[in-house]
Amino acid sequence: xxxxxxxxxLAVKNAxxxxxxxxxxxxxxxxxxxxxxxxxxxxxxxxxxxxNSSCGLSIPVLPGITPGSGPAHxxxxxxDPLRYRIGRGILEALGLGMEVKPGDVAVRGNFATLRExxxxxxxxxxxxxxxxxxxxxxxxxxxxxxxxxxIILRSGREHRFAMVLRGEGLGxxxxxxxxxxxGLPPKMPEAISPSGRKTAEVAGKFMEMATEILKxxxxxxxxxxxxxxxxxxxxxxxxxxxxxxxxxxxYPMYRGLAQLVGMEVAETGESMEDEINTLRQVWKDYDFxxxxxKKTDSYGEDGDFEKKxxxxxxxxxxxxxxxxxxxxxxxxxxxxxxxxxxKSHSWxxxxxxxxxxxxxxxxxxxxxxxxxxxxxxxIFYAVDAMALMLANALRLKKFGA
Amino acid sequence: xxxxxxxxxLAVKNAxxxxxxxxxxxxxxxxxxxxxxxxxxxxxxxxxxxxNSSCGLSIPVLPGITPGSGPAHxxxxxxDPLRYRIGRGILEALGLGMEVKPGDVAVRGNFATLRExxxxxxxxxxxxxxxxxxxxxxxxxxxxxxxxxxIILRSGREHRFAMVLRGEGLGxxxxxxxxxxxGLPPKMPEAISPSGRKTAEVAGKFMEMATEILKxxxxxxxxxxxxxxxxxxxxxxxxxxxxxxxxxxxYPMYRGLAQLVGMEVAETGESMEDEINTLRQVWKDYDFxxxxxKKTDSYGEDGDFEKKxxxxxxxxxxxxxxxxxxxxxxxxxxxxxxxxxxKSHSWxxxxxxxxxxxxxxxxxxxxxxxxxxxxxxxIFYAVDAMALMLANALRLKKFGA
Numbered sequence: 001x002x003x004x005x006x007x008x009x010l011a012v013k014n015a016x017x018x019x020x021x022x023x024x025x026x027x028x029x030x031x032x033x034x035x036x037x038x039x040x041x042x043x044x045x046x047x048x049x050x051x052n053s054s055c056g057l058s059i060p061v062l063p064g065i066t067p068g069s070g071p072a073h074x075x076x077x078x079x080d081p082l083r084y085r086i087g088r089g090i091l092e093a094l095g096l097g098m099e100v101k102p103g104d105v106a107v108r109g110n111f112a113t114l115r116e117x118x119x120x121x122x123x124x125x126x127x128x129x130x131x132x133x134x135x136x137x138x139x140x141x142x143x144x145x146x147x148x149x150x151i152i153l154r155s156g157r158e159h160r161f162a163m164v165l166r167g168e169g170l171g172x173x174x175x176x177x178x179x180x181x182x183g184l185p186p187k188m189p190e191a192i193s194p195s196g197r198k199t200a201e202v203a204g205k206f207m208e209m210a211t212e213i214l215k216x217x218x219x220x221x222x223x224x225x226x227x228x229x230x231x232x233x234x235x236x237x238x239x240x241x242x243x244x245x246x247x248x249x250x251y252p253m254y255r256g257l258a259q260l261v262g263m264e265v266a267e268t269g270e271s272m273e274d275e276i277n278t279l280r281q282v283w284k285d286y287d288f289x290x291x292x293x294k295k296t297d298s299y300g301e302d303g304d305f306e307k308k309x310x311x312x313x314x315x316x317x318x319x320x321x322x323x324x325x326x327x328x329x330x331x332x333x334x335x336x337x338x339x340x341x342x343k344s345h346s347w348x349x350x351x352x353x354x355x356x357x358x359x360x361x362x363x364x365x366x367x368x369x370x371x372x373x374x375x376x377x378x379i380f381y382a383v384d385a386m387a388l389m390l391a392n393a394l395r396l397k398k399f400g401a
Numbered sequence: 402x403x404x405x406x407x408x409x410x411l412a413v414k415n416a417x418x419x420x421x422x423x424x425x426x427x428x429x430x431x432x433x434x435x436x437x438x439x440x441x442x443x444x445x446x447x448x449x450x451x452x453n454s455s456c457g458l459s460i461p462v463l464p465g466i467t468p469g470s471g472p473a474h475x476x477x478x479x480x481d482p483l484r485y486r487i488g489r490g491i492l493e494a495l496g497l498g499m500e501v502k503p504g505d506v507a508v509r510g511n512f513a514t515l516r517e518x519x520x521x522x523x524x525x526x527x528x529x530x531x532x533x534x535x536x537x538x539x540x541x542x543x544x545x546x547x548x549x550x551x552i553i554l555r556s557g558r559e560h561r562f563a564m565v566l567r568g569e570g571l572g573x574x575x576x577x578x579x580x581x582x583x584g585l586p587p588k589m590p591e592a593i594s595p596s597g598r599k600t601a602e603v604a605g606k607f608m609e610m611a612t613e614i615l616k617x618x619x620x621x622x623x624x625x626x627x628x629x630x631x632x633x634x635x636x637x638x639x640x641x642x643x644x645x646x647x648x649x650x651x652y653p654m655y656r657g658l659a660q661l662v663g664m665e666v667a668e669t670g671e672s673m674e675d676e677i678n679t680l681r682q683v684w685k686d687y688d689f690x691x692x693x694x695k696k697t698d699s700y701g702e703d704g705d706f707e708k709k710x711x712x713x714x715x716x717x718x719x720x721x722x723x724x725x726x727x728x729x730x731x732x733x734x735x736x737x738x739x740x741x742x743x744k745s746h747s748w749x750x751x752x753x754x755x756x757x758x759x760x761x762x763x764x765x766x767x768x769x770x771x772x773x774x775x776x777x778x779x780i781f782y783a784v785d786a787m788a789l790m791l792a793n794a795l796r797l798k799k800f801g802a
Contacts, residue, residue: 001483002483003463006463006466006483010466358430358740358742358743358747358749359430360430360431360770360771361431361435374775376770376771376774377780378458378774378779378780379780380464380780384463384464384465386465387463387464387465387466387748388464388465388748389465390465391465391466391467391747391748392465396465396466396467396748397467398467398468398469398745398746399462399466399467399468399469399472399482400468400469400470400471400472400473400482400486400487400492401469401470401471401487401489401492401493
């Protein structure tokens with residue numbers, strides 16, 4: 001029996017509330033004067049809470065593996081990230097705020113430049129985002145449906161867009177319609193298995209129609225498609241964990257990821273304060289709350305040490321309000337590390353704090369990478385976090401007699 | 402290759418002796434003045450031994466999972482508790498001291514009250530245990546065999562009993578013969594798959610015969626049956642680990658669990674002193690000794706902090722006698738935690754101490770949940786304990802060249 005089946009068989013409902021706060025890309029590595037962002041940040045509230053909680057470090061996927069946002073979040077939501085795969089097309093669509101339903105196929109698209117039968121620029125000279133929007137408006141107006149399959153388009157930045165195909169009989173076993181290198185002729189999508197046939201046909205027709213519509217544009221006169229991916233069909237948190245979950249997140253991708261596992265998504269504003277106000281407003285209506293703070297990761301990717309520190313400090317200043325809600329179980333962690341030294345996601349285990357009436361009080365002096373390592377949770381896999389949260393909410397029956 | 406197959410291929414016999422002491426439900430969480438039972442207990446002998454041993458914390462099944470006695474013990478005995486499942490009927494029968502053999506099916510039974518074709522009390526008004534014994538005596542005398550299947554009955558407390566069916570062609574794919582709710586008509590056992598057919602027939606006839614025999618009893622005039630379970634067919638410790646093991650335990654369930662994995666069971670008395678005398682007596686005859694102390698768990702479940710502390714202290718006072726036997730490998734741990742604060746088994750990792758000539762001397766100051774966390778074994782899965790014990794007894798060959 002696997003972990004998921006085990007939890008499914010043991011989870012029960014009760015009135016206890018679990019709050020999972022994800023400070024995206026929270027973890028760091030020694031950087032400024034040999035310190036991490038968390039070590040430099042002034043976080044009296046987090047430090048006090050950590051001293052009275054069980055702490056540890058969580059491994060997002062496996063040691064040494066740097067996760068994208070998809071696998072990292074799936075782990076924290078209790079799903080084995082090696083079992084459930086979220087395709088690139090799906091993530092792109094979710095990131096642009098598109099809805100993706102079971103049965104849909106999502107694809108990433110590029111505007112590109114075609115000259116004399118060859119793709120000469122796979123990014124159409126990185127056309128301005130505003131121009132992209134106009135072109136997507138045009139395509140959306142002219143191509144609404146192909147062979148009974150609904151075509152839904154949305155602009156991304158510069159030359160990027162996403163497409164969702166919605167209809168019967170669509171599979172994602174389709175090769176990329178992208179020559180990968182410039183100077184080669186366009187490549188049509190091809191079914192890799194029979195299940196992908198209809199998708200490949202529809203996508204091929206879309207490319208032909210789009211190329212016809214765009215033919216007079218000086219740079220963006222064709223499109224490339226790649227990352228065909230079906231809705232990952234993940235069993236919902238309601239079903240496995242018997243939770244009634246809600247997501248509070250400002251960025252579309254995280255709202256989309258939350259929806260994939262069955263969370264409702266609360267309307268909220270752009271600031272951390274907005275998010276915490278939303279949390280307060282929906283507090284009585286749910287029993288599992290996923291609160292996502294994005295900017296720790298954004299500044300990590302920018303390599304901006306000071307700004308990442310500031311965001312951590314801003315969160316710390318809001319912590320007392322959060323504690324006033326009196327969650328029965330509170331977890332504060334990241335989905336992965338984004339050390340400003342690396343300017344990217346990384347494989348380093350992530351500080352993790354769990355507070356409930358049934359945790360140890362580890363007495364560590366500050367909430368940091370090094371201190372958490374000495375905590376009572378040790379170093380563990382993020383995919384086990386859900387069982388720990390449910391256990392601390394007394395929401396898991398005993399296994400066996 | 403799985404862990405079990407690996408150990409099977411590497412284990413060898415030698416003269417070294419391993420002693421596994423299981424203080425049932427040993428682990429606790431901060432409770433009295435923020436301390437655990439182990440922290441409050443005065444345990445100079447355990448503390449000294451811990452300082453000269455390798456310590457750690459063991460996770461019985463998976464993080465967050467609270468195990469019953471069955472899975473928790475299987476782990477410590479080196480068996481994957483998610484691979485081998487011990488059914489409720491088997492555990493009930495073992496708990497009442499019944500022998501269960503390969504091919505047997507065991508069932509939990511209730512005396513119940515039937516009125517005008519409906520079950521009006523699923524517990525027969527919780528008849529006194531003495532009355533239960535008389536009724537089981539009567540049924541045992543009148544129903545010895547059905548269709549060539551031997552019927553073996555034993556009284557439990559109040560309305561409970563267990564039944565073992567012994568004969569050819571019995572399977573446990575049988576639905577519960579229990580309406581689950583009062584006010585409903587009796588439910589007969591039904592085969593869920595063809596392998597359960599004979600069992601369902603025999604059990605159904607037993608219910609009819611029992612109801613006829615009991616018909617004049619004012620309350621206990623019928624029976625319900627549930628938890629049909631086959632002998633779990635676990636490969637013996639002799640076969641996998643090349644051990645010659647013996648169990649010393651006062652409670653029937655643990656004696657039964659030990660038998661399931663091939664241990665012989667020594668006759669012993671009720672007290673800890675009796676058990677240790679027995680250990681001394683059988684010391685020359687075996688090479689693996691499982692010594693089970695039950696009351697740490699019992700008082701944990703009662704929520705009696707002081708008495709759990711006293712049992713730990715009692716064990717500590719016996720430790721010097723145990724050390725005089727000079728086991729080559731000594732482990733002292735629990736099968737799971739039973740914090741008095743929770744009055745139940747819990748998911749918290751369990752203090753674990755391993756002593757051999759080949760362990761580190763962790764120098765921890767006391768044997769406790771928090772100190773063990775800093776030990777050289779770290780936090781590990783209990784199912785790995787057997788390999789650690791065998792390794793420290795130099796009973797495992799090198800894997801690969």
